[in-house]
Amino acid sequence: MSHDHRSHENPEDTERKISRSKVVTIGFALVIGYFLWTEHRAHVIQFLPFLLLAACPLMHLFMHHGHGHGHGQRDDSKGSDTRGER
Numbered sequence: 001m002s003h004d005h006r007s008h009e010n011p012e013d014t015e016r017k018i019s020r021s022k023v024v025t026i027g028f029a030l031v032i033g034y035f036l037w038t039e040h041r042a043h044v045i046q047f048l049p050f051l052l053l054a055a056c057p058l059m060h061l062f063m064h065h066g067h068g069h070g071h072g073q074r075d076d077s078k079g080s081d082t083r084g085e086r
Contacts, residue, residue, distance in 0.1 A: 037044070
């Protein structure tokens with residue numbers, strides 16, 4: 001007895017269900033965010049200066065790798081040992 005193991009759904013239907021679920025999730029998130037903002041606005045606004053101050057060290061920690069310092073890496077293409085020379 002041969003049985004076809006492929007899905008009986010059309011791939012376009014599956015993509016439509018995924019996109020529909022994303023829209024519903026985004027809608028719930030927007031509604032929840034609206035009610036959190038309207039009900040707790042006074043609590044959120046009073047902590048905004050502290051969040052700004054906390055952002056500075058967090059940005060330093062997480063974004064420091066982008067400066068191109070090359071910590072501990074040498075350029076070996078020169079062919080000589082340049083330790084101690086400037």
